Amino acid sequence: MERKGNLMTYRPDIQVFDATIRDGGLVNSFFFTDEFVKALYLANIRAGVDYMEMGYLADTDIFKVEDFGDWKFCKEDSLRRIVGDNPTDMKLSVMADVGRTNLQRDLLPKEESVIDMVRVATYINTMPAAIDMIEYASSLGYETTCNIMAISKANTPDIQEALTLLADSPIKAVYIVDSYGALFPEQIQQLTKMYLEYMEPAGKQVGIHAHDNQKMAFANTIEACSMGASLLDATVGSMGRGAGNCGMELLLGFLKNPKYNITPILRFYEEYTLKLKEEGLKWGYDVQYLLTGKMNLHPSSAIAFTKEDRKDYSNFYHQLFDLD
């Protein structure tokens, strides 16, 4: 099994994605203050982060505007309130969910927007719709990726079929997304290898978006990285749905490229992220997430367990067998 480098290697192909607002927004319904988003934007620039995901491009016909903060919808004026014209080297991305986005109505031509990249999130069974969205966003001038979610539930031949389609599409990269936090490094190793076999000949990259249900988000991210994945998602303080994601502070502490700098992230964490925890927002590894991850189940029941402040982990475990 050929690796693309070891602990000492500087890999110029690596690009770090901050997904704090987008995945973290699933914790607080995207009600971040402008001060928070602006401070994170500046911290990411200073830290050398390559892309910052500003949120979702959700359809206001499906989601009520009053139920969510601005970052669920990422209107152009919301974005510009924070970044102006974004006169920096850091690119901005938004996520577009298949079936929950109206790209034709909501996505401006690239020259009118500060958005650089549209990441299309799809389950394996909605690939044709994802490809349509990718082609449309691409035709407007955006970079695109395809983020195939819940890959631990997908069948290998279906993944291979999706990868074949994507190799012929205008995407920059395809993402391995472990939505359930169910995967271990040896599985990530095999998946990365398979994704690269389809993507490399087409001149495309592979990315990784991991969840921490079994405390594997960082370990899986560096395993994928060492196998050749180059787009690496992380969030400050691991903020993200349920057990959260790969911590930006862990990832930047690990990467050897001197362009990355952990200090602005530490400062943001102590000044902003900790306040959210003090205000009562809950995310991060806990035993209920281990149990849904281990059983390869959607974390929704573990999130409900957390909200209800339950501590009967052993009962919860046995209730999960009814969901399996």
Added chain:
Amino acid sequence: MERKGNLMTYRPDIQVFDATIRDGGLVNSFFFTDEFVKALYLANIRAGVDYMEMGYLADTDIFKVEDFGDWKFCKEDSLRRIVGDNPTDMKLSVMADVGRTNLQRDLLPKEESVIDMVRVATYINTMPAAIDMIEYASSLGYETTCNIMAISKANTPDIQEALTLLADSPIKAVYIVDSYGALFPEQIQQLTKMYLEYMEPAGKQVGIHAHDNQKMAFANTIEACSMGASLLDATVGSMGRGAGNCGMELLLGFLKNPKYNITPILRFYEEYTLKLKEEGLKWGYDVQYLLTGKMNLHPSSAIAFTKEDRKDYSNFYHQLFDLD
């Protein structure tokens, strides 16, 4: 790189060690109630745990008895108060630190003790003293291991010299101990391979004791396991010094041998471990531990940071450079 199995493999050579009282005792100076220790003992038996470490065999000439709970010293009558004659399949171990233990005075002949195994903990530069202790404990009839601590600070030729000595000693196994939580899976992979090259021809095993400074305790444990390490240390709720250890609940959720059962551990966690957290005991991953781990430093400064309830992670990071 040859692996000893994959995710589906049932490995009869694996033995799970519960180190909750011993490593967790470093969090509360070993002041566990008898009820706690007894409940853990019963939970471990029901969970199929192979060894339970009851604490240290510390020298009362060095440590004041009144400053610590009983499990710092593991006197025979303390042990028997919990386990009687231990009429079970689960074996009991104690840890003996080089330079802090008086084996000649404190270790009874095996026939008079419920202890089955003495694990001798040493730094690489005190190997001769460790070998003396191993030979003495062995001569009294005990199983022994050698736990070479802070291996991330040791030089490879020194480790190889130690392994050569240990291959000729009466130990059952030698442990890879990542005291600083500094190591990543690819380093664990190389270390496990090297330890096995020395130990397998001598009919001895390799173990792993990991710390969670960089959220790698579980990932490193299963990496070592898949490379052939067979003695796996874990603690309930990851309770252990600083960032803590590999969680027993994570490890038992992962292992495929049907003899292991996660439910008694979940029940113990919700009934006993959580109470310690509610009472204010602190352990587990946090950013200060990531920083000492990343810099390959002893966690003592991060433990002090935690006790002082400091949150100035970025200052702390830059203070660490003075310790390097």
